[in-house]
Amino acid sequence: MADVFRGLNLLETLKESIENNKLSDVKDAVEDLLISRINLAVVGDRGDEKASFMNSLRGLGPGDEGAVPSPSPVAPEEVAGYPSPKHPDFRLWDLxxxxxxxxFEPEGYMDRVKFFRYSAVFMAFTQTPQLNSAEVFLEARSLQRQIVYFVLLASVKDTEKSLEDKKKTSLNMLISHGLTQPKVYLVRPSTLEKFDFPDLLADLSNNLPEIRAHSLLLALPTLTSTLVTQKKEAFKALVWAAASLSGGVSAIPVPLVASMVDSSVAVRILTKAQLSLCLDDESVERLARQRGAEPAQLKGMRTCVLSVDVTKGEVKKRLAAAEKDLAAASSKLLEMAMPRHARSASRSFAAMLQALNGAIDEMAADAEKIVTVALGGGK
Structure with missing residues (x-):
């Protein structure tokens, strides 16, 4: 189903599927977003910078459980996989x-490491990329697989001037080797919000099928305030889809859809939101360690009860409160928001939409406060 979403707006695509009574497609999209199946690979020498980069992509520090060790115990020619501790279907691969x-024959290397099974591949280096890495890039492009990115990893010894020189040298080398308008993304592994990582993430999101781009977005740690906002919007698309299933099931029975239409769906979505926004105790404590902030201070910024713990009782209470409030809502506004086939079941659609959107707003506000303080050095 993922290819259906390439280049399209996720919410608009979901609405189109609902209007065409393709509820099974919407259910698949909801499951894809909740499961977050995504595989990223990092090619390069196994050193501190590469390990730190892979750990930061999963929200981990060097001493955390499950972190990529440095020096690596993996044999030089072997491939190693590292799942995200909070999103096990988001996995980083050390190539x-x-x-x-x-x-050099790039096909042989690419076959050996199963190059095209990954959603994207980062060709990481700390000086300049190898000439044979350019050959791999060109081979991938010739096969119309735009999934490869050159990433210059900054070390602790690098200065702003040395990094500028390395990036310029790398670009010139790639151009001389036949790459037209190459891009080299400068990344500081320990603080991904710096330098070119936001641009790398934006380009990656544009090149991935949209359902995969959203899955990646939900699995990444909350590195910046912008990511918090993007996560919130992605969850609101997910909420709309779940609410549409809830509102439409009585009008158009579809196998397997009915099992999703209860508070357990809301619990799954909000649990995913809590983990994605890094609001659980473990994520907040880890962020505090990494950024030199006080854990108790960051935890105290969680004013929404769902930011601390997602329970079925709290979710049911919010759904019941939303349904009670519907009597005061404008039926005209509700009708404009909901898909046509769900209007006969408007109460279910509107209750879930209102309750979950309100919860997502509250949780995102908490995440925004935490990220702002943590990135400000705990001030």
């Missing part, structure tokens, strides 16, 4: 460096 031998 060995591209061989420097000449002549």
């Amino acid at each position: 060995p460096p591209v061989p420097t031998m000449s002549p």
